[in-house]
Amino acid sequence: MSAPTSSNLRTLGQRETLRDRVRDALRAAVISGELEPGAVYSAPTLGARFGVSPTPVREAMLDLVKEGLVVAQPNKGFRITEVSEQDLDNLAAVRLLIEPPTVRDCVPVIPDRDLPALRALAQDIVDAVDREDLIGYIRADHVFHLALLGYSGNRHLVDVVSDLRTRTRLLGLAPLLRSGRLDRSAAEHHDLVDLIEARDPAAAEELMRRHIGHVRGLWASGTEEP
The missing domain is CATH 1.20.120.530 (GntR ligand-binding domain-like)
Structure with missing residues (x-):
């Protein structure tokens, strides 16, 4: 991997899709505890909280399942993992x-x-x-x-x-x-x-x-x- 350059350093935090932006925000909310460990959140509830529709939230949370940050709860939503x-x-x-x-x-x-x-x-x-x-x-x-x-x-x-x-x-x-x-x-x-x-x-x-x-x-x- 080549090192960053001055031309791309300022774009490292930018994402191209809504799903990516929502995933980053949700990940940060989990890390900070704004989404409480052990609590279960539905996609519609999180969508309302972050000002987006449930669909990109659901897609983003599935990404966080792969990262081990949340666990899918059928017919309920997603439970924030505890560490x-x-x-x-x-x-x-x-x-x-x-x-x-x-x-x-x-x-x-x-x-x-x-x-x-x-x-x-x-x-x-x-x-x-x-x-x-x-x-x-x-x-x-x-x-x-x-x-x-x-x-x-x-x-x-x-x-x-x-x-x-x-x-x-x-x-x-x-x-x-x-x-x-x-x-x-x-x-x-x-x-x-x-x-x-x-x-x-x-x-x-x-x-x-x-x-x-x-x-x-x-x-x-x-x-x-x-």
């Missing part, structure tokens, strides 16, 4: 093994010309927080991190991280957003671009390690672990 604390710990542990060293290795190879586009992706995350748009935050965060990891040139690594992120639950994000405390985490993405621009791989690796640590602390429950 154990141990599974979440394990997911974060694997991400820590992969992402920080990969970011470290990417820092020297990211062209200067791509920095404005990465900065714009980081700003998308901040803007979502300013709008109090939790689903938008998760989607923008996903796009930024996969774009960054794309500079590794390893499509398999990017796919693995994408799957790990999808299976994670960040149920503490909603209260953090309401309290205004998510701003600092959003700003860390600009901090990361600053370190890339400064060509400081070690500091970028450490920031990414701390950032992922939020997954099982700040973002999981709304409070940092001791």
Whole structure:
């Protein structure tokens, strides 16, 4: 896989079909806990919630069944899967093994010309927080991190991280957003671009390690672990 270029970085989060856009929104709603773990939702109910007809919702939810995020319930709808604390710990542990060293290795190879586009992706995350748009935050965060990891040139690594992120639950994000405390985490993405621009791989690796640590602390429950 070739690394992203400045011409396509800004299109990484764009989708061509309504089904894809609905799937992304539903996936983010599951990850954030806006769709409650263990609850069953019908396609018409979700369609009304997201302002679309039941058909693209039903199609999108079938995609999420394949991802293991929901389970089809005949004649009822879709049940949101529950993930154990141990599974979440394990997911974060694997991400820590992969992402920080990969970011470290990417820092020297990211062209200067791509920095404005990465900065714009980081700003998308901040803007979502300013709008109090939790689903938008998760989607923008996903796009930024996969774009960054794309500079590794390893499509398999990017796919693995994408799957790990999808299976994670960040149920503490909603209260953090309401309290205004998510701003600092959003700003860390600009901090990361600053370190890339400064060509400081070690500091970028450490920031990414701390950032992922939020997954099982700040973002999981709304409070940092001791």
